Amino acid sequence: MTRLSRALRAVALATSLAGLPALAPSASAADETGAQAPKQYFPLATFRVGAYASSGIPSWAGIIDYLRYLNEVEGGINGVKLFWDECETEWAVEKGVECYERQKGGREGSPVPVFLPHGDPVSKALTEKSVADKIPLLTTGYGRTEAIDGRVFPYSFTVLFSFWSEASSVVNYIAEQVGGKDKLKGVKIATVYHDSPYGKETQVPLDLLAKTYGFENIQIAVPHPGNDQSAQWARIRQIKPDWVFLRGWGVMTPVAIKTAAKTGFPVDRIIGGIWSGSEEDVRPAGSVGKGYLAITPFPAGQDFEITKKIKAAIVDQGKSDLKDLKSFGSVYYNSGLIETIIAVEAIRTAQARFGKRPLNGEETQWGLEHLVLDEARLKQIGADGLVQPLRLSAKDHEGGGAGKVLQWDGAKWTIVSNGWVKSDRELLLPVIYERAAAYAKEKGITPRSDDTAEASAQ
Incomplete structure (x- = not known):
């Protein structure tokens, strides 16, 4: 050169x-x-x-x-x-x-x-x-x-x-509050979600869980960034769900809490997802955020x-x-x-x-x-x-699948669940494996065999 x-x-x-x-x-x-x-x-x-x-x-x-x-x-x-x-x-x-x-x-x-x-x-x-x-x-x-x-x-x-485990653990926590999974039939659960691929990620597992346990699965989208949610919470006031699962991000979460309070929906019946459950999410909501719930793998x-x-x-x-x-x-x-x-x-x-x-x-x-x-x-x-x-293991890159439910007391988070709330991984994993196989077929990927995966986990 x-x-x-x-x-x-x-x-x-x-x-x-x-x-x-x-x-x-x-x-x-x-x-x-x-x-x-x-x-x-x-x-x-x-x-x-x-x-x-x-x-x-x-x-x-x-x-x-x-x-x-x-x-x-x-x-x-x-x-x-x-x-x-x-x-x-x-x-x-x-x-x-x-x-x-x-x-x-x-x-x-x-x-x-x-x-x-x-x-x-x-x-x-x-x-x-x-x-x-x-x-x-x-x-x-x-x-x-x-x-x-x-x-x-x-x-x-x-x-x-994962987001699927998050959705399942929320349903299982609600089941605990109503007296068991057999009591979920007829319960209305509305998911207020960020209208993005992230926000839509829980729709498939919630549909499966609703068919399995008989609760009513209601999906309500909020366009990014979520500064105005008056229409969404007006609809919630009309349909009167028993619980709201809030899957927000950024400004969407405190706006949801404040708008819910204005429409008279009890904040202690709102459970935020992983990225709607930080101090930064509830402090801007002020005093009306007291009682708000969130599920997280990151206990404060x-x-x-x-x-x-x-x-x-x-x-x-x-x-x-x-x-x-x-x-x-x-x-x-x-x-x-x-x-x-x-x-x-x-x-x-x-x-x-x-x-x-x-x-x-x-x-x-x-x-x-x-x-x-x-x-x-x-x-x-x-x-x-x-x-x-x-x-x-090679077949399981999640390994946990549980979260703790926190409640905001106006100044800090308090853990209110009885330990870790587990998800229904036995129900979800077969569907997840089917979706992974479809991805492999689409991308021309040859998956590692079960024998290879098991040997890797030894």
Whole structure:
């Protein structure tokens, strides 16, 4: 290669990178990892600006505070310390994909073990890329429901609580309130949903559950962003449902709560979905939000053993990523903490096979498919009650399928369900597997065989 061609190639490379989102390195990376120690890169595709920044900022804080805690208190993961950088996505699909492309090559000799898309649309946009690059996508509480079938989606992990499980757990909680599933017949359940693919995701499982248990399944769409819902709640006043399942996002949730109160619908009969159940969703509604319910795999609170440890070692020492400490222990903060615990435990599981060193995506994928977080392990890491027990396999990339129901008391969330409310996974999984098989046929994918999947899970 001539000197001129090398120069032209360098200019072309610089030009191609110029339009990509900037990477913000962790200021703590150099300080928190010794130069001679092995280091594991942990990329963060964040959204600290834009319409959804209020949910993103506490989520990243939960992630970063746990990584700092691991480095400073536990010496990393089996002696392998973690470092990270941030790439701003503004929760936009194009920028999310660009950040993935910027970060997927790793840093400082460390490969990427796992990628957290933090957005349902971007996770779906990365489905095929992640397979080609052998980098697992970890989506907790969102993502493609069919990706539960790892035989078809080997690198997509809809871990913890899929949207289908969310819908089923809501129905099961309502069943508890009315005296059992046999009492659901004739009960009216109206789903007020964000009119988008995300909002429509629960329509198939709710239709199946309604046919199984005999409740009336009413679907009411709210156009994005949901600033005006007078027509929708006028209809609710007319049809008089017994319960409302609210599947919102952003401004739609507090507007729904306030509009419901104006029309006289009791807020303690509204159950918000995963992304309608944060402090940021109810505080703007003011006093009328008192009594509102929500189901979540991310229970709020500061009294879990791991949050107490993080508070003492990170927050109280002025090392937290939080600027507003009132968000410590919030739903979104704990969501970041929970997904990082899952990612770290998958890396730890994989290290037991591949060695105590920085791991790549293919190795971490093995760790995820062999991840077991039982009560004993959760207690060891101080996450019992915070993280539901999980057991993943090649055939089951969800592993949990339960949530806790919270109620807003006007100032904070209180857990009101009797532990984790489980979904009817036995009923839902056959349909999910059928949809995954249809996707495989459409895309020309040869699924891993059941024998291969079972062997992988051993």
